[in-house]
Amino acid sequence: MSDNDNIEKVNKNVLKHVDTNVWEIPTTYQPNMRVPGRLFLSDTLLGSLEVGAMKQVANVATLPGIQKYSMAMPDVHYGYGFPIGGVAAFDEDEGVISPGGVGFDINCGVRLLRTNLTQEDMMPHGSKHDLIEKLFHNVPSGVGSKSNYRASNSELADVFKHGVRWAVENGFGVEADIEHCEGGGCIEAADPTKVSERAYKRGRPQIGTLGSGNHFLEIQVIDKVYDEAAAKAFGLCEGMVTVMVHCGSRGAGHQICDDNIGILRKAAVKYGIDLVDKQLACAPIQSKEAQDYFAAMSAAANYAWANRQMITHWVRETFESHFSMDADELGMDLVYDVAHNVAKREEHVIDGIRKNVYVHRKGATRAFPPGHSDVPSAYRDVGQPVIIPGSMGTASYVLHGTQAAMELTFGSACHGAGRALSRKKADHQFDGNELVANLEKQGITIRGTNPHSLAEEAPEAYKSSSDVVNVVHDCGIAKKVVRMRPIAVAKG
Amino acid sequence: MNKQYEFIEHTADAKFVAYGNDICDAFENAALAMFEVMLDTACVQPLQSYDIVLSADGLDGLLHDWLSELLFLFEVEGIAFSDFDVQSIKLENKTDGEGDDNVWTLSARASGEALDVQTHGFKTEVKAVTYHDLDVTCDENGCTATVLVDT
Numbered sequence: 001m002s003d004n005d006n007i008e009k010v011n012k013n014v015l016k017h018v019d020t021n022v023w024e025i026p027t028t029y030q031p032n033m034r035v036p037g038r039l040f041l042s043d044t045l046l047g048s049l050e051v052g053a054m055k056q057v058a059n060v061a062t063l064p065g066i067q068k069y070s071m072a073m074p075d076v077h078y079g080y081g082f083p084i085g086g087v088a089a090f091d092e093d094e095g096v097i098s099p100g101g102v103g104f105d106i107n108c109g110v111r112l113l114r115t116n117l118t119q120e121d122m123m124p125h126g127s128k129h130d131l132i133e134k135l136f137h138n139v140p141s142g143v144g145s146k147s148n149y150r151a152s153n154s155e156l157a158d159v160f161k162h163g164v165r166w167a168v169e170n171g172f173g174v175e176a177d178i179e180h181c182e183g184g185g186c187i188e189a190a191d192p193t194k195v196s197e198r199a200y201k202r203g204r205p206q207i208g209t210l211g212s213g214n215h216f217l218e219i220q221v222i223d224k225v226y227d228e229a230a231a232k233a234f235g236l237c238e239g240m241v242t243v244m245v246h247c248g249s250r251g252a253g254h255q256i257c258d259d260n261i262g263i264l265r266k267a268a269v270k271y272g273i274d275l276v277d278k279q280l281a282c283a284p285i286q287s288k289e290a291q292d293y294f295a296a297m298s299a300a301a302n303y304a305w306a307n308r309q310m311i312t313h314w315v316r317e318t319f320e321s322h323f324s325m326d327a328d329e330l331g332m333d334l335v336y337d338v339a340h341n342v343a344k345r346e347e348h349v350i351d352g353i354r355k356n357v358y359v360h361r362k363g364a365t366r367a368f369p370p371g372h373s374d375v376p377s378a379y380r381d382v383g384q385p386v387i388i389p390g391s392m393g394t395a396s397y398v399l400h401g402t403q404a405a406m407e408l409t410f411g412s413a414c415h416g417a418g419r420a421l422s423r424k425k426a427d428h429q430f431d432g433n434e435l436v437a438n439l440e441k442q443g444i445t446i447r448g449t450n451p452h453s454l455a456e457e458a459p460e461a462y463k464s465s466s467d468v469v470n471v472v473h474d475c476g477i478a479k480k481v482v483r484m485r486p487i488a489v490a491k492g
Numbered sequence: 493m494n495k496q497y498e499f500i501e502h503t504a505d506a507k508f509v510a511y512g513n514d515i516c517d518a519f520e521n522a523a524l525a526m527f528e529v530m531l532d533t534a535c536v537q538p539l540q541s542y543d544i545v546l547s548a549d550g551l552d553g554l555l556h557d558w559l560s561e562l563l564f565l566f567e568v569e570g571i572a573f574s575d576f577d578v579q580s581i582k583l584e585n586k587t588d589g590e591g592d593d594n595v596w597t598l599s600a601r602a603s604g605e606a607l608d609v610q611t612h613g614f615k616t617e618v619k620a621v622t623y624h625d626l627d628v629t630c631d632e633n634g635c636t637a638t639v640l641v642d643t
Contacts, residue, residue: 006502050503077504080624080640084504104620104642143530143617144570144607201568212617213643251567254620254642258560261623262553279624422503423616423643452615 005052006078012046021471025058033061038069042471045074056083059276065095067350067357071409073364074471077418081279084363087412092356097290098282099264101360103341104257106297107304108248110389111337115330117241119221125323132447132488134322138314139217141210141492142449149208156204157192163302167309179376181337182366185305191295196259203252203303208310212453212492215247220396220484230382230400230481234335242484244396245311246389249304256300260293285358301342308337336385340365340415348410359410367401367413367478386413386478388469391462393439396484397469404476413478417465426461427452448491497525507640516578518635519558523576526559526641532613536574538603547597551628554596555637559621562602572612573604616643
């Protein structure tokens with residue numbers, strides 16, 4: 001694939017226009033496609049889609065055991081191997097699993113906490129600058145930051161095995177938090193013995209840290225309600241102050257992905273899988289290599305859930321101390337926690353038959369429908385909350401999953417907004433300190449460590465999250481419930 | 493002095509091509525380029541050194557593992573590197589059961605100092621070295637190493 005593929009935009013004449021906002025890459029587009037590609041895009045978003053991203057969707061369609069379509073969510077963009085914003089499901093017996101379909105930051109994900117506060121309620125307790133400063137201090141972030149928690153190797157093994165449950169049982173949060181995580185914040189297949197020593201070395205000092213780049217901790221206000229009944233079921237209402245945490249599995253996850261890409265590159269050759277792109281390295285799901293990867297990936301996912309849970313606990317403690325009220329009085333419940341880089345073994349109906357498939361979501365969020373057993377009982381009439389973080393200084397959304405998502409996208413939706421400008425270009429174009437000053441004028445306080453990192457996260461460096469969210473809403477994959485605007489952000 | 497490396501525009505990540513008169517040079521410049529993605533290497537003093545010896549399948553595998561080792565040390569030891577001396581890159585003709593006959597070994601010394609985010613002008617964290625478009629090519633003009641890193 002040439003470097004130009006990263007820049008040149010798609011000519012829509014190669015696509016079939018299947019429905020409003022739904023485009024198909026026919027199997028004739030390139031050799032060896034087993035299924036068509038399906039792109040969920042508005043005309044505007046299609047206009048900015050890179051040829052390379054489309055080719056990657058088509059490449060994924062060549063993998064053995066892929067079911068129905070190789071899909072791209074509205075925030076799709078060029079990745080490596082699989083595109084970012086890609087969804088692909090593989091038959092458990094005939095299909096493959098691929099680390100490239102999950103990403104390096106395994107279980108990069110996001111969670112939302114509600115509160116009983118409004119912005120007016122916050123004022124008598126000092127400025128939001130004080131509060132974000134305390135959060136910035138209490139939740140370690142940025143490159144080289146170390147956790148406030150000293151974990152031993154055997155504790156880390158428990159983190160890898162039990163995810164959120166480990167955190168709750170060790171004093172970080174409450175039992176109710178577990179039910180409000182996707183899959184109970186734990187993938188049972190996790191095996192800490194499949195995690196390398198390197199990953200342990202990287203994971204130990206970082207458990208309970210936010211990271212850097214596009215990860216953040218944000219105080220928000222719900223400024224629009226689209227669905228009153230769903231908002232009520234989720235415990236949300238207009239004017240409510242919320243807190244969002246966006247981060248992943250840190251160095252441990254990156255290492256686990258890297259370890260396994262090397263192994264699966266060799267496995268693909270061993271099992272005679274012809275790869276159109278080496279970054280699609282994969283192995284048959286039932287092979288040892290694939291199961292070992294899935295066990296290690298699950299461990300990384302559990303680490304990320306424990307990580308976000310620890311951070312939640314410190315956020316609650318910070319609010320308790322700042323407002324001199326306990327977390328119960330503050331109503332700081334976990335609304336929900338979703339992963340957006342993960343592979344899950346799920347049951348789906350395909351051509352009328354119930355099948356177990358491994359759904360790869362890289363830059364995509366699970367969006368399960370009303371009635372599904374993994375949706376918390378309080379939300380089961382509405383559907384699973386789908387939390388979509390905006391880029392720095394822009395709106396975030398909560399949506400809910402639908403039956404249409406199960407039929408169209410293996411119960412998946414978008415995850416945010418892709419980059420429009422490279423980090424390098426953004427750092428060139430924007431001055432971090434000026435950006436902070438401008439956002440402050442708009443009522444958004446940014447507390448970061450590094451002007452370059454802030455410049456790279458300029459709102460203009462990203463595509464519009466509202467465009468992306470509107471497409472999933474219009475396609476019926478996930479329906480808008482509320483919108484939040486940021487009032488203060490802590491970044492590494 | 494000839495160009496050591498150049499960055500190639502990429503929306504989501506960071507891509508560079510490193511140059512060298514020979515393979516060791518190219519590997520040194522690839523390491524320099526990777527750290528330059530992260531910080532201002534000119535501000536990093538080469539006060540502490542680490543000796544690195546590793547083997548991998550293929551020159552592209554060796555490049556991946558060399559850069560990954562540096563990233564690992566950066567993260568776990570908290571050392572920013574700015575000086576790289578790749579002493580040798582050798583083809584080992586091993587005959588093991590799997591029949592790998594293109595195993596390469598690298599021997600190098602990397603020098604730097606404890607990371608200081610302010611002093612070193614830290615910019616972007618590199619998460620991992622990918623295999624995307626990873627390439628090592630040598631001809632009569634010298635060697636190039638192409639790498640895309642996840643940021």
